[in-house]
Amino acid sequence: MKKSVIKTPISDFVEKYxxxxxxxxxxxxxxxxxxxxxxxxxxxxxxxxxxxxxxxGIIAExxxxxxxxxxxxxxxSTEGSxxxxxxxxxxxxxxxxxxxxxxxxxxxxxAHSTFLSSAxxxxxxxxxxxxxxxxYLSCEITPRRLGKILSSSKKLPAALYITSPDYSGxxxxxxxxAEICKKYGVILAVDNAHGAYLKFLTPSSHPIxxxxxxxxxxxxxxxxxxxxxxYLHISNDAPSVFAERAKNALALFGSTSPSYxxxxxxxxxxxxxxxxxxxxxxxxxxxxxxxxxxxxxxGYALIGSETLKIxxxxxxxxxxxxxxxxxxxxxxxxxxxxxxxxxxLMISPENSDEDLIKLRNALLSIPRKTPIIDLSPDFYIPxxxxxxxxxxxxxxxxxxxxxxxxxxxxxAIVKCPPAVSVVVGGELVDEKVKDxxxxxxxxxxxxxx
Ligand SMILES: Cc1ncc(COP(=O)(O)O)c(C=O)c1O
Numbered sequence: 037m038k039k040s041v042i043k044t045p046i047s048d049f050v051e052k053y054x055x056x057x058x059x060x061x062x063x064x065x066x067x068x069x070x071x072x073x074x075x076x077x078x079x080x081x082x083x084x085x086x087x088x089x090x091x092x093g094i095i096a097e098x099x100x101x102x103x104x105x106x107x108x109x110x111x112x113s114t115e116g117s118x119x120x121x122x123x124x125x126x127x128x129x130x131x132x133x134x135x136x137x138x139x140x141x142x143x144x145x146x147a148h149s150t151f152l153s154s155a156x157x158x159x160x161x162x163x164x165x166x167x168x169x170x171x172y173l174s175c176e177i178t179p180r181r182l183g184k185i186l187s188s189s190k191k192l193p194a195a196l197y198i199t200s201p202d203y204s205g206x207x208x209x210x211x212x213x214a215e216i217c218k219k220y221g222v223i224l225a226v227d228n229a230h231g232a233y234l235k236f237l238t239p240s241s242h243p244i245x246x247x248x249x250x251x252x253x254x255x256x257x258x259x260x261x262x263x264x265x266x267y268l269h270i271s272n273d274a275p276s277v278f279a280e281r282a283k284n285a286l287a288l289f290g291s292t293s294p295s296y297x298x299x300x301x302x303x304x305x306x307x308x309x310x311x312x313x314x315x316x317x318x319x320x321x322x323x324x325x326x327x328x329x330x331x332x333x334x335g336y337a338l339i340g341s342e343t344l345k346i347x348x349x350x351x352x353x354x355x356x357x358x359x360x361x362x363x364x365x366x367x368x369x370x371x372x373x374x375x376x377x378x379x380x381l382m383i384s385p386e387n388s389d390e391d392l393i394k395l396r397n398a399l400l401s402i403p404r405k406t407p408i409i410d411l412s413p414d415f416y417i418p419x420x421x422x423x424x425x426x427x428x429x430x431x432x433x434x435x436x437x438x439x440x441x442x443x444x445x446x447x448a449i450v451k452c453p454p455a456v457s458v459v460v461g462g463e464l465v466d467e468k469v470k471d472x473x474x475x476x477x478x479x480x481x482x483x484x485x
Contacts, residue, residue: 042101042310045094046303049085050077050296063293079296088112088294089287098303105309106235106269108244109279113252113266114298115290117229118150120252120268123285124225125154125197127250127278130285131223132160132194134277141225142185143197144175148227149450151197152460155424156447157289162424162460163193171377171414172456172476173203174340179212186220195223200243201230203454204378205340205347207241214247223274226251232267233258233344233384236309236317249274255302258344259309260386262301316385320344324383327396335404339378346381346395350374354405367398373453375476377410416472418463427462431485437473440465443483451478 054076060067063080070076079085086093095112102110113120125141132139139160143151145167155162165185167175177198186192196217200208210226217224226243228234232253235242243251249271255261268286270278321343328338328346337352350357357374364371364379373380381395421427421444432446443465448457458472459465465473465481473481 042105042307043097044303044307045097046086046296047300049094050079050300053079053082053085074297077297077300080293085296088114088299089283089290089292091283095299098299098306101306102267102302105306106242106244106267108272109270109282111268111270111282111286112299112302113268113286113290114264114294114302115266116256116264117148117227117252117254117266119286119290120266121148121150121227122154122157122289123268123282124250124252125151125158125160126285126288127281128195128223128225129158129160130281131275131277137194140191140193141195141197142193142222144177144199146173146175146199146202146456147197148199148229149448149452149455149457151227152424152448152450152457156428156461159425160194166417167415172458173378173454174206175199175202176206177208177213179209179216182213182216186216186222192220192222195225195249197225197227199227199229201228201234201340201342201345203230203373203456204380205342205345207231207341210241210243210246210248217249218247223250224248228252229254229266230257230342230345233317236314237321237343238314238318244269244271247271250278255305258382258384259305260384261305262295262298264295264298265302265305267302313385320383320385320387323389323392327392327399330396331399334400336399344383346383348379348381348399349377350379351377351408351410353402354407355402356408360402363402364395364398367394369395369398377414412475413468413472416458416468418459418469419466420462421464422462424461427484432482433485434480435483437465437470437479437481440481440483441467441470443481445481446484447482449478449481451476 062082066075068076081087086095129139141160142163145164165177198208214224226248228243228251232255251269253267255265256263337349339347350360356376357379360379361371361374372382427446445459445461445463448460450457459469
């Protein structure tokens with residue numbers, strides 16, 4: 037990437053307008069008056085500001101800049117990867133439909149809840165690949181495993197949908213999976229919500245560079261972008277209908293009032309990413325690797341290979357994730373996620389050296405205790421009674437989990453984070469499912485009557 041060639045047309049427009057003393061007879065109703073500090077830059081699609089879903093001006097120019105950076109066709113979402121996932125699934129369904137096929141998606145069971153809502157909204161069938169070990173947050177799919185599944189399929193799925201990196205920091209062999217997908221003519225779709233920064237590692241390990249056809253990244257999760265900023269990326273080798281219909285697919289589920297605060301943030305990010313970000317990232321990756329090395333030496337077991345996450349197997353160190361989190365909280369350090377077993381910390385180049393030292397010192401000062409052996413199951417495969425989309429249409433009611441045994445789930449209620457479901461629509465609640473739901477803190481279900 038060359039330095040300083042990336043312009044910031046959205047940001048320039050918004051800043052010029054904000055300083056121009058324009059008289060605002062348009063939305064939003066705050067008229068630029070200061071309520072939270074950000075109103076002055078908060079516009080809508082006024083004259084000259086372009087239109088997100090019919091972009092031909094400053095937004096199109098900014099998306100072209102992002103496309104240049106990511107080396108594919110990149111489209112903005114101001115409603116997170118959640119919107120981009122729905123759009124991605126719509127494009128795959130459209131493509132399958134154009135080929136005269138009914139859409140079935142083969143998906144890792146650790147899919148985010150927006151994948152489930154896409155199945156309801158779009159109506160595709162889902163065939164799950166379940167974790168062989170671990171818990172709901174991870175689902176290892178090796179090329180070998182995928183090859184076996186596809187070679188024994190009576191009818192090939194339209195796409196393989198994987199989550200990589202997953203919430204606990206595991207990364208799939210996307211290059212290997214892409215080769216198998218290509219061999220069988222199956223689209224490879226990746227939820228890369230946690231991995232926008234992978235593009236800037238050397239070499240890049242971004243899914244599109246490794247052979248994925250389509251993927252989503254939450255810019256806001258790992259890059260300095262306001263919450264909600266995300267990308268839908270389409271490989272130059274993907275079916276042409278993906279890029280042709282991407283805007284429509286996003287518009288199908290997105291708000292007609294996109295946030296210009298987020299668009300400006302995505303736009304400014306282009307210039308930032310193009311100007312020394314790789315070096316900054318390299319420095320952070322090295323610092324995190326050093327902290328991980330010290331933690332391992334101290335006796336911590338760490339999970340996953342993702343460079344910017346530290347995922348601690350808390351039980352192995354003698355604690356629950358909740359207890360480790362409480363110790364960090366007492367030092368004013370906030371984690372991304374914790375549960376009985378895990379503690380997940382997300383780092384970015386915007387963390388200062390002092391932040392990292394504080395985290396390192398806090399973790400290293402926690403004494404190691406006898407490991408907690410928790411033999412209760414972390415995962416169970418519920419019995420499928422009907423498709424997700426079918427279950428969602430049935431008459432339904434809300435019930436306490438303890439009173440749900442013997443019933444079929446109509447719509448999953450998913451706790452966020454991590455927004456991964458123990459039981460999904462169309463599956464039977466038996467004693468084991470009930471126990472797991474209680475273990476993971478889910479209290480109510482929407483059941484088929
Ligand atoms: C794996 C995964 N996919 C998708 C999403 C949705 O991303 P966003 O918050 O950008 O809508 C999340 C959110 O946490 C996630 O963890």
